[in-house]
Amino acid sequence: MVKHSVSSAATLIAIALAGPAIAEPAVPDLWIGLADSDDGFLIDEDTGAVWMTGLCLKQAATATQSGSVWTSRNSEMVSVGRMQTLLTQTFTLDLSPDAPRISVTNPARGGGQAFPAVIDACGPTGCSTYLSQPAC
Secondary structure, eight states, rough: OHHHHHHHHHHHHHHHHHSOOOOOOSSEEEEOOOSSSEEEEEEEETTTOEEEESSSSSSEOOOOEEEEEEEEEEEEEEEEEEEEEEEEEEEEEEEETOEEEEEEEEGTTEEEEEEEOOEEEEEGGGGGGHHTBBBB
């Protein structure tokens, strides 16, 4: 019986964290990501909406802006072997023109890591390369 309660609690947490189904981004303003890779983030500077790109397109938590830095704190249930665990990460997207960087902080996994990044303005095409990725 306890097993059922734990399973039900995990399911409720996963549902709460999942949020509503989200359509693909309309027209993001820019993409910041790793050089020579599709791995990165689309940002809508008007709304703070953020989408992770890579193998698939996945919405991240709305980001807040402080100067040239956007911060998105994300929590989601993920599978680890046969179990589910809560993964909480903070993505810091530094759009400084002279040294753009992506930082990922996860206290449960040893703190933070930072990576040099490149920035692409989306322009009229709306970053179609990234938007054509399938939804996660």
